[in-house]
Amino acid sequence: MGNAIRVLLVDDDSAIADLTATYLERASDRIETVVETSPSDALAHVTDGAVDCVVSDYEMPEMDGLTFLDEVRETAPSLPFILFTGKGSEEIASEAISAGVTDYLQKETGTDQYAVLANRVGNAVAQYRAEREAEEADEQIRRIFERITDAFFALDDEWRFRYVNERAADFFDCDPDDVLGEDIRDAFSVGLGDEFRDAYREALETQEPVTIEAESVFRPGTWLEVRIYPAEDGLSVYFRNVTERRQAQSELRDTKQKIEALHDVAARAVACDTEQAIYDLAIETAEEILAFDLCTVDAHDDGVLVTKTVSKVVSTDGYYEETPVETEGNLAARAYREGESSLVGDLRETDVVPAESEYRSALSVPIGDFAVFQAVSKEPNGFDEDDRELAELLAAHISEALTRVRTETELRAERDRFAALFENVPNSVVRYEIDGVDAICKSVNPAFEDVFGWPEDLIIGDEVDDYILPADQHHQGESLNERVKRGDRIEGEEVNRRTRDGCRDFLLHTAPAGNGEAEAFAIYVDITEQKERERQLSRQNERLEEFASVVSHDLRNPLNVALGRFDFLAEECESEHLAPIGRSLDRMDSLVEDLLTLARQGQVVDATDPVALSSVAEAAWETVDTKEAGLRLTDDAVVEADDARFRELLENVFRNAVEHGTTSSRSSDSGATDPTVTVEVGPLDDRDGFYVADDGPGVPADLRDRVFDHGFTTEDEGTGFGLAIVESIADAHGWTVEIADEDRPDSTGTRFEFSRVSVHEDETAQR
Template sequence: MNGDLSYLIEDEIRASQIKTLVVDDDRDLADLTATFLEREQGAFETTVETTVAAALDRIEEIDFDAIVSDYDMGRLNGLDFLERVRTEYPDIPFILFTGKGSEEIASEAISKGVTDYLQKETGASQYSVLANRLLNAVEKHRATETVKRSERRFSRLVENSTDVISIVGESGAFEYVSPSAERILGYPPSELLGEWVFDYAHPDDRQEAMEKFFAAVENPEIQPTVEFRFNDPDGEWPVLQSRGRNMLTDECIQGFVINSRDISDLKEQEQALRQRNEQLEDMKRAISHDIKSPLSVASNSLVLYDETGDDELLQKVDRSISRIEGLIDQTIALVEQGTDVTDSDRISLTDVCTAAWDMVNTNGAELHIDNSREFTADPDRLQRVFENLFRNAVEHSGSDVTVSVGTTNEGIYVADDGPGIPEEDREVIFETGYTTAVDNTGFGLPIVKQVLLAHGWEIDVGESDAGGARFDIAGVEFVSSVYK
């Protein structure tokens, strides 16, 4: 402990009361010791007891900072007292202040954990010695307790931190990993020690992470932040954000300190927000483009009607209004899908497809359902998915189309025997507003994709065995393994 810190602690001790228990079977000697201690150091506040039993009771009542005890006190001596104190208070300063001294007693006292051993002498100077030794013992004890509290506080903070704190050597190997690693990364710290950090980074992210790390090793002024995918014990790749600081020259650290946190949820939210913003931009463009045409038809038709009185012009107005209403309905439907699924139930493919088919004007088209199985989903929103897929098949294929729905090991498929979707259009059919049908809004398939993404599923389009369109929905986890 350096001198400045020692003086600070001593000043703090002197400024506060040091509660001291003095135990001696000779009441006069005990009172004398207490009086001299209080006169010698104003910080001492003494309590006197003449038996070990009474002293033990008093310890239960008062939180003492130090104990001064005689040795020879009848049936229970000072060493018996020390032994009993140490069972409950292993660190409290305890000074054996005795007139019966011997190497044997001193040795036994040390073995039982005495803080100091002082033999009584004649003259008042002995009390100055006792006071200084008490003061030093209390100073050391309080300093030790302060360090322990700091260590416990630091340990609790590190264990419960939302970050993983690690120290990496100059070569990139883990030298320290905080206990939070097991909760956040899935690895106990002992399993990571000595491992090369970059072995856990995704191959596509490893080079950037290494370049930033070694640049900071060369230049301590650089404090890099790196985002990379981390290989956890389950083979998953959570996204970590790591902030580093070069402390290689710090004699206590001698390493590169890295704070890492799992930002996978944040990245997913950012991605969902980007998709939502892109969707809204697409909607804005589609609406501004598609709504102008029916508005123009309605407006010009009314002008001509005022001039000619031709009722067919009013029919054009009616069709234009219907077109605008359809755009509004589909826009509302798309916005209401959101990005989260909160109402899930166990449903069967047959039930949801039958309900959806009944809601579509199929004009004599046929529906075949194969290998129906059960899974968990939002029934209402998933029904809208199949309504839009069925409507898309009928509108682009005609009333003689056959739509087939079924399950595979990978998920669900919806296929038809219509003309299919040209390969060059398959990348854009899920964009808001895209359509090849004159009276279509172009919102049906974007709604399909949005609902499936909200379920955590993906959709892909290709060609069916009959040469028509085929939509494959991946990521569905079936509850039942039996086809129904």
């Protein structure tokens, strides 16, 4: 808070409170006020310790000023509290003082009272802060004495003992009363010691405190920290045993040196270019820096720990050359499996069987997923936690180095594979760098040279687009280069490029080259033949559409007129010629309908969705006159198809199976006839696709090559277009349909197999 005085004003009359706050802040620029009209709300500020003084009214509806004082004192017993009230009486003043208010001031008319109030606030806070500072100083002095009074004795100006406490007497191994009055230089037969004598003399002569740290002559090997405080009439001497601290500091210095040395090893490991060199460095470090005499490094290789290097003093039979990782009772194997280091003080107290019976203690530390470092000693408890931590630090450095070497090895292999891929990929590839809007060639693969006709050594360093872009497309090339420079990846964009055989169509893919933001690969996939096929299919679709329009309009309209006239004629007269005419007209109607279906279903499928085979089959079955036939579904599959046209395909296959499967009676095992047929639908087992099979009479071998021909039928009433429509829809999807081999011993009926179908294993299908 600095010099500012934060005053909490509590008064149920907000106008009075705000007025008081205003005048207090005017009276002193150090005063900052917080106004509350509710004592309970005001207590929150006291609890937070955010105020230096409370100024409170006495008469308030929630609680009076003295009750509020009691609440404040429970939280802040010494916080200045001034009762500033308009209800003044000696009784209230006496009660307030007895309750422990810091000051009492009665409200009066006029503004002079606020200057008085500000003065009293300043005095109260000053006294409060001074008392707190004094308390803190006392506490600090108390803590100082607690720290420096381990052992104490006092000398007069003649070096004679005036006081010796119990701890000092214990150290000197004497009775305090026996040495009082004796000269410290003569009191002990071993002498005082030159360092201590010189320190006492210096303190007396300079009258300045002296602190030394030296080995005791009374107890050799014990180090003391001695603080000497002089006065005109003698010395006060405080001392404590710091032997353990010095040993810890010494060990800390030693550990620090080892850690620094291990960090240097990490730098040396960078120069290692093989894993074996790193393993050798690990053993060398363990011997020279960690002072481990007997140690090994066992690397993991296909489930086995194989010894890679050992200390010079380890005999050939002092370690296991190979240890399966799953071996029980083996410390190295367990450390590798669990990924945690272990420290065993006495191997004879465990079920571990060491390579040599003389080994008594062991330290095992995994080196990541690569190996295990192990050190052994012929002495029990040959290693401590510091050794473990240092060995773990060494293992971390070794693991990092192994990771680097293995990564570099993999990168080299990857570069080699990539170079081979770059050289042998059948598509044209060029690596280039974007300079402004120009694509500067860095390298090309042989396929690029073959397709575009430009050798690599001719176009390297030049702008690629100058060689392969048609003259009118340079603006498009610059736009593509700008997109690649922004970091965009071009995925399958159709472009036209100039090749040795003229302009051809390509799909362009780009990918960053990894050598800088402006470098990229461009892969050209030749789709010229595909585009030509698409154009042919588009023309085919246009012709089919024109044909469908002709059939729909030029044939359907006259046929509808004939059918209508036939109905009138049948009502007006009777003739034996009417029935044949009606059948012929119906036959013509069926032919026209099938021709329309054939024309429309033969168009190329543009959009497909995942659809469930079983769901589409059930829907198609419901729209076909199945008579007494049955449908059986095996395992389901999700097929990529146009739902409506897929359903049309299945309807035609089902209709064909029902019509041909029930036209003639089939003998059952009992000799009776069975006019029904069962149709089965399911996915193919050996390839992507599905089948539709029936147990009807089947297709004669000499007719199988003709069943998909337009107009071919074995029925007098058939149009011969049903299976032709099936083949057209399959072709439109890019599928292949064929009749399966029916000459197998267990084969009956007809089985249509649809292959080259896109089948999804785990995908939500339209149902």
